[in-house]
Amino acid sequence: MNSALLVNIFRFIMLLAIQVVIFNNMNFLGYISPFPYILYIILYPVNSNRSGLIISSFLLGLTMDLFCNSGGIHATACVILAYYRPYIFKFSFGLSYEYQTIRLNESLTPERFSFILVSVLLHHIVLFILEAFQFKFIWDILLRTLFSSIFTIITSIIIIYLIKPNKR
Amino acid sequence: MQQIFNFIIRNSNRLLFLLLLGISLTLTIQSHSYHRSKVISSANFLSGGVYERINRVNEYLNLKTENDELVLENARLKSLLFNKEDTTKLPLMDSLKGVKPADIIVSKVIHNSYSRYENFITLSSGANDGVKPDMGVINSLGIIGIVDDTSPRYSTVVSILNMKSQINAKLKKTNHFGSLTWDGKSTGYVQLRDVPRLASVRKGDTIVTGGQSVIFPEGINIGTVETVYTETKTSFYVIKVKLFNDMTNLGHVYIIKSKDREELINLENKEKNE
Structure with missing residues (x-):
């Protein structure tokens, strides 16, 4: 129990650091940058305290906003993703997900991939809608969501399988 | 219960x-x-400190381009100095009191965003160095933005690549002015709106800051005219301006401390109160 908490705190700080130092400075084609920091929310233990997840996701997003000068868009997107995470689990793994031990960092099955895909899409669409905040940019929003999601998914999967803790 | x-x-x-x-x-x-x-905002101890550390590494990678820019600016300043005709025309000199109406604070960009609709820049000097909100920020090539928020050691700047920014600008040769905005699309271009159709504009004309705002002194370079078209709703000209600055690559900047500013603001406040 205690070690899980430590792993989560470590993940929180490391992912934020990597995001701020490396991925925020990546601008493919001028506007596409991946956001793999949401791996914290994706990898949070399934049966762990849910209000803990919501609060820590809010803090995660707020810290990102601090670094990006973006008001509260990351915080909103993160809180929404954290709250709807169980529903996405249900969608990807079926109704009985609570009784299985879901380990995302094992071989990539279609269920695991669909979970990451839906989570990233949900987070990014909220993020870019709130960022633009105007309806006339709807195509731009969709385009940014699509390309950024692709890059986020690729970097997330690389990070998951690159740093694979074998006991947890 | x-x-x-x-x-x-x-x-x-x-x-x-x-x-x-x-x-x-x-x-x-x-x-x-x-x-x-x-x-x-990123003008705080935590993010400002982190960005300053990151910037220390990046600075070494940009030393060459930074040097080239400095050499170019030196050459330009030398040409101003040796050219007597130009020095007499310098608009910054206030001949009555013999003081310049603007002071300059040198600062450094430690974080720069340009991929969003509302972009901000973080600078490595803050209230301790005399930076206050609403000061203009320029570099050797042209304008950068306006100071938004300050902390003791850092400050954030609303970049001209921000859809909320509006800066008074004019055509250098005819003095027709408009407001400079950004449409959120390309980092190399901004739009000059509300230019009267009487103005004769041609491709390649220079756009400079206008004298109507208290933030920037008059006549600071912005860019050149790329295309001109008429807005259907208002029938004013909209000019697409190609920036002199590469907003994706900024190093040292100058913050302009206008001495007339407080006097002007006081005067305007007095009028509002009456």
Whole structure:
């Protein structure tokens, strides 16, 4: 129990650091940058305290906003993703997900991939809608969501399988 | 009473979610609607410090281009100095009192964003160095933006690549002015709106800052005219301006401290109060 908490705190700080130092400075084609920091929310233990997840996701997003000068868009997107995470689990793994031990960092099955895909899409669409905040940019929003999601998914999967803790 | 407690305990996650969602949405809407009321900005101890560290590494990678720019600016200043005709025309000199109406603070860009609709720049000097909100920021090539928020050691700047920014600008040769905005598309171009159709504009004309704002002195370079078209709603010209600056690559900048500013603001406030 205690070690899980430590792993989560470590993940929180490391992912934020990597995001701020490396991925925020990546601008493919001028506007596409991946956001793999949401791996914290994706990898949070399934049966762990849910209000803990919501609060820590809010803090995660707020810290990102601090670094990006973006008001509260990351915080909103993160809180929404954290709250709807169980529903996405249900969608990807079926109704009985609570009784299985879901380990995302094992071989990539279609269920695991669909979970990451839906989570990233949900987070990014909220993020870019709130960022633009105007309806006339709807195509731009969709385009940014699509390309950024692709890059986020690729970097997330690389990070998951690159740093694979074998006991947890 | 018991039932209320039960309700709160049963729905604690949902209530928590709604509370945090409300807070973050308020922050978002606030940052979009008001000019300077941002609760969360990167002018603070934590993010400013982190960005300064990162920038120390990046600086070495950009030494060559930074040097080239300095050499070019030196050459330009030398040509001004050796050219007597130009020095007499310098608009900055206030001949009555013999003081320049503007002071300059040298600063460094430690973080720069340009991929969003509302872009901000973080600078490595803050209130301790005399930076205050609403000061203009330029570099050797042209204007960068306007100071938004300051902390003791850092400050944030609304970049000209920000859809909320509006800067008074004019055509260098005819003095027809308009307001400079950004449409959120390309980092190399901004739009000069509300230019009267009487103005004769040609491709390649220079756009400089106008004298109507107290933020920038008159005549600072912005860019050149790329295309001109008429807006159908208002029948004013809209000029697409190609920036002199590469906004994706900024190093040292100058913050302009206008001495007339406080006097002008005091005067305007007095008129408002009466």
